[in-house]
Amino acid sequence: AQSVTQPDIHITVSEGASLELRCNYSYGATPYLFWYVQSPGQGLQLLLKYFSGDTLVQGIKGFEAEFKRSQSSFNLRKPSVHWSDAAEYFCAVVRLMNSGYSTLTFGKGTMLLVSP
Amino acid sequence: KAGVTQTPRYLIKTRGQQVTLSCSPISGHRSVSWYQQTPGQGLQFLFEYFSETQRNKGNFPGRFSGRQFSNSRSEMNVSTLELGDSALYLCASSWGQGSTEAFFGQGTRLTVV
Numbered sequence: 001a002q003s004v005t006q007p008d009i010h011i012t013v014s015e016g017a018s019l020e021l022r023c024n025y026s027y028g029a030t031p032y033l034f035w036y037v038q039s040p041g042q043g044l045q046l047l048l049k050y051f052s053g054d055t056l057v058q059g060i061k062g063f064e065a066e067f068k069r070s071q072s073s074f075n076l077r078k079p080s081v082h083w084s085d086a087a088e089y090f091c092a093v094v095r096l097m098n099s100g101y102s103t104l105t106f107g108k109g110t111m112l113l114v115s116p
Numbered sequence: 117k118a119g120v121t122q123t124p125r126y127l128i129k130t131r132g133q134q135v136t137l138s139c140s141p142i143s144g145h146r147s148v149s150w151y152q153q154t155p156g157q158g159l160q161f162l163f164e165y166f167s168e169t170q171r172n173k174g175n176f177p178g179r180f181s182g183r184q185f186s187n188s189r190s191e192m193n194v195s196t197l198e199l200g201d202s203a204l205y206l207c208a209s210s211w212g213q214g215s216t217e218a219f220f221g222q223g224t225r226l227t228v229v
Binding site: 036042043103 | 120122149151161164171173208217219220222223225
């Protein structure tokens, strides 16, 4: 079954430093992959998505992610982190259910802390 | 264009009671999905409705149910509340042609005491 693993529960980055959040997926075919961000007490906001084509995708707020089929990874990156980026980040994959319809399956999330 | 609206934002209920949460999707969206988010289990899929029909269901007990109305608004109901039902309940809407892009509401924080 399709699944997503985010190996890091917490990551602390200094403001202005670069960021990479890891995501590994399990899926037989080309997956539909997403990164969402959640600020405390809020819902999820879509940062970027990958369906096909160019393996480097650009998202909002200066984020990008690279799809690497050989490594089953879809890591999120940002060259320079701002204090406002502190939040929880979720990687997700579209999963096919027994019904024949699909839904989103999320990783456990990575909490990003930004130090001054 | 208005986003996904969930009401109420916060709710406190007593064990054994039932609760109904509401979700109004983005105008034109026909699919509504519900998720439960807890610190221990993360985001877990509850169910999805499309055109008033339940299309997908996650692995939750029958105490969790939902429905969708002709205007695409959706409600979820939890009966005989347990302490473990305390969670953030998130609703997401999409056009309906597969969950390729979902837009989330701010959630309803349910606390069971």
